[in-house]
Amino acid sequence: MTITETQQGNAKVVGVQGRLDAVTSPEFEKKLAAIVDDGCRQLVIDCSALDYISSAGLRVFLAIAKRLKNVQGTIVVAAAQTQVREIFDIAGFAAILPIKSTVADAVQG
Numbered sequence: 001m002t003i004t005e006t007q008q009g010n011a012k013v014v015g016v017q018g019r020l021d022a023v024t025s026p027e028f029e030k031k032l033a034a035i036v037d038d039g040c041r042q043l044v045i046d047c048s049a050l051d052y053i054s055s056a057g058l059r060v061f062l063a064i065a066k067r068l069k070n071v072q073g074t075i076v077v078a079a080a081q082t083q084v085r086e087i088f089d090i091a092g093f094a095a096i097l098p099i100k101s102t103v104a105d106a107v108q109g
Contacts, residue, residue, distance in 0.1 A: 002049075003031050011042040011107045013078075017049035020057030029060040033067065041073035044106040048079035053087050065097060074098075078106035 001024040004015040012035055020028060035043065043064070047053075065075045077099045080088060088094055100106040 001028065003028065004046075005031075005035070008044075008103075008107045011044045012040040013044045013046055013103060013107065015046040015049060017051075019052040019054075020050060020060070021052065021054040022056040025054075025056040025060045028057070029063060032060065032064045036064065036067050036071070036073065041068070041071065043068060043073065043075045044103060045075065045077050046079055046103050046106075047077055047084055048081065048103070050081065050084050053084050055091075058087070058091055058093065061093065061097060076100055076106040076109075078103045 001016065001018040001020060006013045014032065014035065016028060018024070032043070061077070068075050075097060077088065077097055079102055080099065085099070088099060
């Protein structure tokens with residue numbers, strides 16, 4: 001798993017590449033938590049290069065969404081590939097988290 005981080009306007013865009021599973025999710029959660037703790041209030045997760053997400057990876061999204069909610073922040077999932085988007089849909093995450101088709105749409109809100 002590779003994690004990238006860029007700033008686009010008010011949004012911090014974090015890209016995740018590879019697999020997000022029980023092995024890699026602790027590192028991803030630690031990175032996202034540090035970003036939120038550093039003052040980020042608008043977080044966009046670019047999933048365009050994410051090949052696979054497990055329940056452990058989904059849990060990270062919930063944990064960070066809760067952390068952001070506590071500080072009046074937002075998280076948006078962007079550009080998920082078909083197989084990853086299906087996992088979000090099956091797990092009911094589309095009702096919990098905003099999911100946008102592109103990073104640009106996610107950054108705009």
